[in-house]
Amino acid sequence: MHIEDLTDLARAVDERCRLSGQFTLRSGRTATEYFDKYLFEADPVLVSRVAAAMVPLVPAGTDLLGGLELGGIPLVTLLSQATGIPALFVRKEPKPYGTRRAAEGGDCAGRTVTLVEDVITTGGAVVNAARLLRAAGATVTTVVCALDREEPVDSLLTPAGIEVRPALTRTMLDKGRSAG
Numbered sequence: 001m002h003i004e005d006l007t008d009l010a011r012a013v014d015e016r017c018r019l020s021g022q023f024t025l026r027s028g029r030t031a032t033e034y035f036d037k038y039l040f041e042a043d044p045v046l047v048s049r050v051a052a053a054m055v056p057l058v059p060a061g062t063d064l065l066g067g068l069e070l071g072g073i074p075l076v077t078l079l080s081q082a083t084g085i086p087a088l089f090v091r092k093e094p095k096p097y098g099t100r101r102a103a104e105g106g107d108c109a110g111r112t113v114t115l116v117e118d119v120i121t122t123g124g125a126v127v128n129a130a131r132l133l134r135a136a137g138a139t140v141t142t143v144v145c146a147l148d149r150e151e152p153v154d155s156l157l158t159p160a161g162i163e164v165r166p167a168l169t170r171t172m173l174d175k176g177r178s179a180g
C-alpha cells in the first residue's frame with residue numbers, strides 16, 4: 001500500500017474509532033483515549049482497507065494466522081482469505097465443553113503461527129496467546145496488528161521475543177488528525 005493510501009487510511013480509522021473520555025484498559029491501566037476497533041471492523045469497506053494494509057506485513061514462512069478473540073477474528077478471517085494462509089481462532093480461555101480447544105481451527109504443533117491483533121497497548125493479550133500456542137508446540141515470533149498504540153514503556157512483547165508489525169500507529173493517526 002502506498003504512503004498516501006496509508007495516510008488516508010489513518011485519517012479514516014481515526015475519525016471512525018478514536019474516542020475521548022475515561023477508559024479502563026484490558027491491562028488495568030487507565031487512558032483518556034480509546035480506539036474502538038469495532039467501529040472500523042463493523043464497516044465493510046474500512047475493515048477491508050485495514051486488512052489490505054496488514055497483508056504485506058505477514059512474514060514469509062507463516063503456516064497459520066492466529067487471530068485473537070474477539071477483535072482479531074474479523075481481521076484474521078480477511079487476512080486468511082487474502083493470503084490463502086489458514087486461520088486459527090485463538091480464545092482467551094478454552095470452553096469447558098466440546099473440544100475444549102483454546103486455538104480453534106487446526107493443529108498448530110510444529111507450525112509457525114503469526115498472530116493477528118486489532119489494537120496493541122502493552123502487548124499482554126498477545127503474550128498470553130503466544131504462551132498458549134507455544135505450549136501447544138507452535139513457533140510464534142511475530143504479531144501483525146491493525147493499530148499499535150505505541151506504549152513502549154509497558155511493552156511486554158520484546159521480552160517475550162515477539163516482533164510487532166503494525167499497519168497503523170498512534171503516531172500516524174495523530175499526524176493525520178493534525179494535518180486536518
Ligand SMILES: O=P(O)(O)OC[C@H]1O[C@H](OP(=O)(O)OP(=O)(O)O)[C@H](O)[C@@H]1O
Pocket residue numbers: 026027068069070071072117118119120121122123124125126
Ligand atoms: O496490548 P494489551 O495491553 O493487551 O491491550 C490490547 C488488548 O486489549 C483489547 O482486548 P479486549 O480483551 O478488550 O478485547 P476484545 O474486545 O477483542 O475481546 C484489545 O483488543 C487487545 O487484545
Ligand SMILES: O=C(O)c1cc(=O)[nH]c(=O)[nH]1
Pocket residue numbers: 024025026027033034035036037119120121122149
Ligand atoms: O488497551 C486496551 O484494552 C485497548 C485500547 C484501545 O485503544 N482499544 C482497545 O480496543 N483496547
